[in-house]
Amino acid sequence: MIFRAKYAILNDRTIIEDGAVVLCGSKIREVGRYTEIRDLYPAKVVDLGSAVIMPGLVNTHTHLELTHHKNLVNHYARFTDWLFQITTRSNCDDCQQINQAILDGIQLSLAGGATTIGNIHSSGKGLETLRNSQIRKVVFLETLGLSSHVFADESARISKTLKSLRNDDLFTTAVTPHAPYSTSANLYQYCAEIAKSDQLHLSTHIAETKAEIEFLQYGTGEFAELLNMLNISLDAWNPPGVTPIAYLRKLGILDLQPLLAHCNYLTDNDIDLLARSGSSVAFCPRSHKYFSHTNHSIMRLMAAGVNVSIGTDSLASNWSLSMLDELKFLADNYEELLPETLISLLTINGTRSLKLKYIGKLEKNWQADLIAIGISDDGRPVFDQICDQASENLMTVVAGTICYRNENLEI
Structure with a gap:
């Protein structure tokens, strides 16, 4: 499965526009721009629109x-x-x-x-x-x-x-x-x-x-x-x-x-x-x-x-x-x-x-623990919009499994 969104935050310093995260079982197989990933990994694409994909x-x-x-x-x-x-x-x-x-x-x-x-x-x-x-x-x-x-x-x-x-x-x-x-x-x-x-x-x-x-x-x-x-x-x-x-x-x-x-x-x-x-x-x-x-x-x-x-x-x-x-x-x-x-x-x-490993970032071969945050997409810095009162969690994925989905999100 591939999750696509307007932004993907890999860690506290790295933001990718038109980001995509490729999942394979419970792990992340690849992270990058959607245009660079789509032809390499023929899988179902879940397009999250103007949301932000980020670590759980x-x-x-x-x-x-x-x-x-x-x-x-x-x-x-x-x-x-x-x-x-x-x-x-x-x-x-x-x-x-x-x-x-x-x-x-x-x-x-x-x-x-x-x-x-x-x-x-x-x-x-x-x-x-x-x-x-x-x-x-x-x-x-x-x-x-x-x-x-x-x-x-x-x-x-x-x-x-x-x-x-x-x-x-x-x-x-x-x-x-x-x-x-x-x-x-x-x-x-x-x-x-x-x-x-x-x-x-x-x-x-x-x-x-x-x-x-x-x-x-x-x-x-x-x-x-x-x-x-x-x-x-x-x-x-x-x-x-x-x-x-x-x-x-x-x-x-x-x-x-x-x-x-x-x-x-x-x-x-x-x-x-x-x-x-x-x-x-x-x-x-x-x-x-x-x-x-x-x-x-x-x-x-x-x-x-x-x-x-x-x-x-x-x-x-x-x-x-x-x-x-x-x-x-x-x-x-x-x-x-x-x-x-x-x-x-x-x-x-x-x-x-918690002394855990391979979670907390979106990185290749790390655990597929991620969330999708809906933002206003109003031109402000992405980190600011995530912290804004208007942001909302659209989806929660743990070990590659969708465990929560906002009622307004269609997948």
């Missing part, structure tokens, strides 16, 4: 299990009040609810231009539904618990789940200790050990709130109150007295070049540690706005050479799972970021964050 977007941090929580969770000023709701509601979710949430979340993700996701999976339910879905995914199996007796149960559960799963081209397993306010040092170190021995990626929520910083420094504040409300003992908790990033360094987590979600509150020393460790950051812009966080350190991180990618978080803290919406939000609210840079954040940077 990569959502490096999401929670599909929480898709059905949209409009069910009250918006409180304090993050811990929101988290209490999520915790108590999630404990009541059954397999059918979670399976449907995952299915709905995948469809919303594909419609929003994502071809790859980094999904945090906490319940253990719905894994087969996730595995059998058409989207490319890295599934981070989540663990948490502060007490010593929880450690034995959680480490055994994660080990058993990992042994029961097999990776394939669209499904990669990974691990994620939830956050330092909910997960013991022993569990963090267990995850680090199994990630190292089994060559798994590791992610964690870190430096998300000012309250987290207080809890690690002094063991007091909103998180101490939350854990008390959840009847979780703090008897075994000894505040390390350092920043969240310094705590990860102390535990050896940074040695694994992890994917760190949020990183909303960082010191200069934190950023230096991240840069020197080769860690990646998943910034969730609209979730950041949802919780009214102060200015994110994205510009400082990028200036230091840290790989930054973009995530949506969940529908419990965002208005959609559309990565195209994240792109538009960034364009409207972070004017210091060039449109070309935004494309990198949502494509090749996401690939690096």
